[in-house]
Amino acid sequence: MLENLRQNKILIEKGKKYDLFYFLIESDKKIDLEIEIGNIVYLYTLNHIDYNRISEEGLLLNEIKRICLSEKSFDKQTKSYVLVIKIVKLTQKEVTHPVTKLSQALDPEIGIGIAPSDICEDLLNILALYFESWFKLIKQLSTTDKNEEYSLIKKDYKKIAPSKQGKDLTNHLITICSLREDQFYLIQKSLSRLNQSLKSVDDDIELGLVLLVSTIENLSRKYGEIEEVFNEDLEFYLKLKKIFNNQKYIEVLKGEIVNELFTEIGNSYVNLSYLKTKAKFKNFCVIYTSSYLQNEKFEEMIKNLYDVRSKILHAGKSLIVDSRNKFFLYNLQTRGGNVKNFSGKKGNYAELVRIPSYNELLRILSNIIRNFVHYLFSVKDDKEDKKLYKKSDIVKRNMVVASINKEGYKPGYIVNLNRDFYKKVDFIELTGIKNRIKEIEGMISENKLKEALGKVELILAHQDFSMEFYYFRFACYLKIKLLHDLDDFDGCLQIFEDYQIKEINVENILSFNFKAYCLAKLDDFQGALNIIDEVILKAKEDELKACFFDSKGDFYQLAGDYQNAIIFYNKSLEYKQDPPISFHETTLKKLKECQKQLE
Structure with a gap:
């Protein structure tokens, strides 16, 4: 065909x-x-x-x-x-x-x-x-x-x-x-992911980054040429050496058995598929990146890039970057989950890793693909190159461009493109969730809250959603709001447990405001105040700060502490803008009610 x-x-x-x-x-x-x-x-x-x-x-x-x-x-x-x-x-x-x-x-x-x-x-x-x-x-x-x-x-x-x-x-x-047909399919799989990465990055920069790295990983798995070597360049080598030098092990392990065991453990470690894949990825990038794009830090950057991709893809970590022109920064972590530190002249400092911006990486990785295409052309008749391919490499259409796990994942989880249950779904073109959410927002504006809640629950209960994770997470946040507005405070709080929504960020900050309200309405005023204080610290925009000070005033009013309620209503009213903040009219009414209570 x-x-x-x-x-x-x-x-x-x-x-x-x-x-x-x-x-x-x-x-x-x-x-x-x-x-x-x-x-x-x-x-x-x-x-x-x-x-x-x-x-x-x-x-x-x-x-x-x-x-x-x-x-x-x-x-x-x-x-x-x-x-x-x-x-x-x-x-x-x-x-x-x-x-x-x-x-x-x-x-x-x-x-x-x-x-x-x-x-x-x-x-x-x-x-x-x-x-x-x-x-x-x-x-x-x-x-x-x-x-x-x-x-x-x-x-x-x-x-x-x-x-x-x-x-x-x-x-x-x-x-x-x-190119040969098998080579052509290999390149097209990578170019398809490159195109998908470019389509998705402005809506979900994490997904865009993962797919961008996958364009090269798809090639490096076959052409990376080398594997990781167990030597002092590996952090694990140094850690293992330190363990074996511990006095309690020296007393038990003596002679040549120590070196043999050390080497055996080390080689087993570097044979892990992740390290093999990472080593091939790094080597592939070094070989096929033009020299004018490399410097003395290039190999280290490539290693860090693969690590951060794995943190997003496998560990569900988040990178908060609001522009494809801004570089990525993240903290290194200890095994216990704490931030790694190093000592300096004025105390301890957090260890930070810097990754170039998406646009810089796009320039580098596109250069790699172009150079690699020319290499493939030069070996298209080479017998050894042909041996790298199997019959399965010449796949027909309907190749996987995205994947989804059978059971579904918690909001924010980026699906493993290589091992999870595959389902043919174009995560950019399918806008099922996006359109359904617009429909739900229309119902909310018409005060059809129960009907809207039913629609949200359908989204969260089924696995037929697209890869637009932002909208899937947004459905969770909509459910939080709807349960609060329907006075199902326990159900609202349960969502935070069910979906492990624990960290306050720009995307979910309003949801934590609802969580605080639920606690206050269940008479857990201290819990509500603890959350709203954290929310206020995280808020960047003046209108949000005004909103959350207003919420804090509500909690004190619910507790009957009108004096503090007045303080925080006034704090909310301090934030002024043109046009005026929409809810300030209500804030003023609540302020006057509290003042009457104290007369």
């Missing part, structure tokens, strides 16, 4: 007949000129479409025209294009009788079917690598043309002038499509 860009290109070069297929695509890369790629692919901006054409695409053309006008009128972050691709025809002989079509017209080189959208996706992944921006397919148009008619394109723009971008992209396309 003809199903990928490589096979399609090869068959066209052999002189097979083809049609022109049209695809509406979108990207965060703004390209102002038409591009021809390898005399097989043509990219057009929307303003060069012939909207006056009367055809079966009439309604769709009107929709595309509306998109074009909105992009001109508003400062949109994305831009849409029409991609035209030459795709080989299934039937190469001009026959009409159905039996003749089946018995004589099928070309064994083509097979029994084609998948135009898969061919388009392969191309979009190559564009993602070249432009370091995401590209996604919006819709395949039903119109197809023969003999290079380009009926959807204005007459003056059917021929595209040569350009440097077109030349460079043609070289990319030719090189990747000239």
